[in-house]
Amino acid sequence: MYDGDIASVLISERQIKDKVSELAKQVDDDHPQSGDLLLVGVLKGAVMFMTDFARALPHPAQLEFMAVSSYGSSTSSSGVVRILKDLDRDIAGKNVVVVEDIIDSGLTLSWLLKNLASRNPASLEVCTLLRKPDAVQVDVPVRYVGFDIPNEFVVGYGLDYAERYRDLPYIGTLDPKVYTSGA
Numbered sequence: 001m002y003d004g005d006i007a008s009v010l011i012s013e014r015q016i017k018d019k020v021s022e023l024a025k026q027v028d029d030d031h032p033q034s035g036d037l038l039l040v041g042v043l044k045g046a047v048m049f050m051t052d053f054a055r056a057l058p059h060p061a062q063l064e065f066m067a068v069s070s071y072g073s074s075t076s077s078s079g080v081v082r083i084l085k086d087l088d089r090d091i092a093g094k095n096v097v098v099v100e101d102i103i104d105s106g107l108t109l110s111w112l113l114k115n116l117a118s119r120n121p122a123s124l125e126v127c128t129l130l131r132k133p134d135a136v137q138v139d140v141p142v143r144y145v146g147f148d149i150p151n152e153f154v155v156g157y158g159l160d161y162a163e164r165y166r167d168l169p170y171i172g173t174l175d176p177k178v179y180t181s182g183a
């Protein structure tokens with residue numbers, strides 16, 4: 001699949017699976033209270049993580065999705081975010097966990113958290129599979145982080161480059177020839 005486009009496997013399928021179980025256990029341990037957790041997955045990148053994470057949780061959770069898009073250049077976030085698909089339900093009084101695939105600049109999430117907080121959930125936390133170093137420059141309170149990764153272009157397990165590679169079962173670094181060839 002995608003022959004030659006992937007320079008290296010950064011996080012294997014096995015490592016992802018183990019980390020998803022570990023994160024699910026942590027989140028479950030921290031939420032002994034009654035009532036289902038409400039997971040909010042951020043489309044499209046978080047879709048693989050969201051479905052695996054929900055199935056790894058030992059207690060029931062409900063699944064909601066939002067789709068957002070940054071205005072401006074497609075390669076860097078501008079911090080101005082537009083809602084493409086909003087939640088279907090009111091989250092007031094719910095224990096909400098935002099599920100993200102990656103926090104890069106942190107701008108998407110920082111905007112999203114303010115937006116969700118204004119809807120008065122009982123609690124609002126973030127679980128992200130990946131985080132890049134630049135994310136720490138924006139103050140985004142993230143309770144659960146799977147892997148801190150170097151500042152390289154990564155794809156797979158939901159993460160895309162120009163909408164491709166989301167279907168890879170692992171996370172890999174993209175060979176620079178893919179984005180420099182102008183194909």
Ligand code: PRP
Pocket residue numbers: 042043044045046068069070077100101102103104105106107108109159160
């Ligand atoms: C990616 C990724 C995060 C966001 C992180 O989504 O899935 O949602 O960027 O970037 P930031 O921390 O710099 O804001 P993208 O906007 O590419 O949409 P997608 O999930 O549909 O691929």
Ligand code: MN
Pocket residue numbers: 042043044045046
């Ligand atoms: Mn995304």
Ligand code: MG
Pocket residue numbers: 045159160
């Ligand atoms: Mg993307």
